[in-house]
Amino acid sequence: MLFPISGVQVSPFIPFIVAFFVSFFTSMGGVSGAFLLLPFQFSILGYTAPSVSATNQVFNIVAIPSGVYRYIREGRMLWPLTWSVIIGTLPGVFIGAWIRVEYLPNPKNFKFFAGFVLLYIGWRLFLDIVKHKNKNKEKTRSTNSNAAGIVRIVESNVRTVRFEYHDEVFKFSPSVVYGICFFVGIAGGIYGIGGGSIIAPFFIAIIGLPVYTVAGAALMGTFVTSVAGVVFYHLLANFYPGMSVAPDWWLGVLFGLGGFLGMYLGARTQKYVPAQAIKAMLCACVLFVSGKYILGFFLI
Numbered sequence: 248m249l250f251p252i253s254g255v256q257v258s259p260f261i262p263f264i265v266a267f268f269v270s271f272f273t274s275m276g277g278v279s280g281a282f283l284l285l286p287f288q289f290s291i292l293g294y295t296a297p298s299v300s301a302t303n304q305v306f307n308i309v310a311i312p313s314g315v316y317r318y319i320r321e322g323r324m325l326w327p328l329t330w331s332v333i334i335g336t337l338p339g340v341f342i343g344a345w346i347r348v349e350y351l352p353n354p355k356n357f358k359f360f361a362g363f364v365l366l367y368i369g370w371r372l373f374l375d376i377v378k379h380k381n382k383n384k385e386k387t388r389s390t391n392s393n394a395a396g397i398v399r400i401v402e403s404n405v406r407t408v409r410f411e412y413h414d415e416v417f418k419f420s421p422s423v424v425y426g427i428c429f430f431v432g433i434a435g436g437i438y439g440i441g442g443g444s445i446i447a448p449f450f451i452a453i454i455g456l457p458v459y460t461v462a463g464a465a466l467m468g469t470f471v472t473s474v475a476g477v478v479f480y481h482l483l484a485n486f487y488p489g490m491s492v493a494p495d496w497w498l499g500v501l502f503g504l505g506g507f508l509g510m511y512l513g514a515r516t517q518k519y520v521p522a523q524a525i526k527a528m529l530c531a532c533v534l535f536v537s538g539k540y541i542l543g544f545f546l547i
Contacts, residue, residue, distance in 0.1 A: 252495035253302065255292045259501055266306065266505030273532075274314045274513035275525045277447035277462030279307050279469050282365065284502060285438065286536045289358065294498075297348050300438065301480035301494035302502075307473035309503020311466050314510035318463030321518070322397035325464045327408040328456075331421045332446060332468030335428025336435065340472045343436020344479045348492055351437060355544060362540030364434050368448050369533035372526050375452035398460050412460050419454050428468075435469075436476055451526065458522045462514070 249256045265287055269280035281303045288294040288302070318324045351357045401416060402409040409418040431445045447465040450456045477494060484492040517525070 250495050250498045252491065252493070253292075253294045253296070253298065253498055255288075255294050255495070255498060257292060262498060262501040263505035266310065266502040267509040270310055270314075270506035270509030271513040271516075272528055274466065274510040275462065275517040275520055276451075276458060276529045277465030278529065279311055279314075279466060279510070280506060281307050281469075281473075282368075282438065283532055283536065285361070286540070290539075294495075295357075296491035297352050298480070298491040298494055300344070300347055300436075301477055301492065302496075302499040303438075304473040304476045304480070305494045305496060305499025306502040306506055307469055308477065309500055310506025310510050311470040311473070313507045314466050314514040315463060315470065317511060317514035318466070323460060323463050324467070325398050325410060325460045327400065327403045327410075327421065328419065328424065328450070328461070328464040329467045331408075331424040332428050332464055333471045335425035336432035336446070336468055336472045337475055339429045339432020339434075340436035340476050341479050343433040343438075344476055344483060345436075346433070347437045348480075348483050348487055348490070352490065357437075358540040359544040361438055362537050362544065364438055364445065365533050365537035366541065368445055369530050369537055371448045371452040372530035372533065375448075376523060376526050376530060396459065410460070412457055417456055417460070419450075419456065423454075432472060435472065436479075448529070458525055459518065462517065466510075 248259050266280065266284060269283050269287075273280040273283065284306060285299065285303050288299050294302070315324070347357070351360060396413040399411045400408070401411055402418075405421055407418055408421060409416055411417075427449060428446060431449070434445055446468070447458075447461055450461045450465070451458050481493050
């Protein structure tokens with residue numbers, strides 16, 4: 248099947264299957280999987296135009312609602328963190344989309360940038376895995392438990408948010424989250440990932456929040472910023488008529504449908520998987536792709 252906007256020629260089953268498997272595993276860590284699907288489109292499908300970033304965000308729009316639904320239904324959506332992510336990330340996404348089109352249209356330069364973004368993500372996860380602890384240790388749970396616990400807000404204001412999860416109290420500062428998410432939004436807007444794959448490891452490894460409470464907030468934030476990103480890429484397309492900027496909707500939706508199913512099952516399975524295993528899995532995937540892109544920049 249030929250997708251005319253992207254120029255990609257591939258069986259429609261391939262995007263669906265790849266997105267399903269990627270999203271099943273990454274959604275457990277609060278990541279949609281877009282950060283791995285973009286290298287797949289670059290290296291396997293040969294889709295290197297700036298519109299690939301927007302297409303990746305179409306995937307997020309279609310795929311993420313199923314995972315978010317599961318986290319809300321199970322009482323593991325940390326809403327104060329979710330709103331902090333959205334408010335902080337949205338302005339950065341617009342800036343990032345403009346930078347992608349204006350300064351990083353060349354595939355080689357974009358891969359170099361993407362490689363360093365992924366290197367940061369992987370390094371933070373690696374440090375957390377080696378130390379095997381955060382500022383607040385997560386409780387070890389039995390895999391026989393029928394629930395991963397429910398998030399209960401203890402205090403929520405503009406200065407501090409405190410919440411209880413599995414009889415432990417965790418806290419974070421919304422203002423700190425706003426600042427970090429602004430820069431994450433810029434990187435996410437450039438890369439076409441919405442920022443969730445960058446901010447989720449930050450919450451886990453730096454702030455010390457449990458992965459089971461971060462996942463839903465990161466996915467919801469990624470969804471909202473991806474909607475904004477797609478709209479902005481469409482607007483930018485009017486100013487760059489000689490360049491492929493607007494998303495390939497058919498390809499993005501196919502990826503999204505696979506991700507929709509994978510994310511739902513991943514969110515449902517997450518509570519039975521140890522947190523360290525989720526982090527290790529994400530770390531290995533991220534560092535592999537990062538190394539490939541950075542080395543490729545110098546060898547090609």
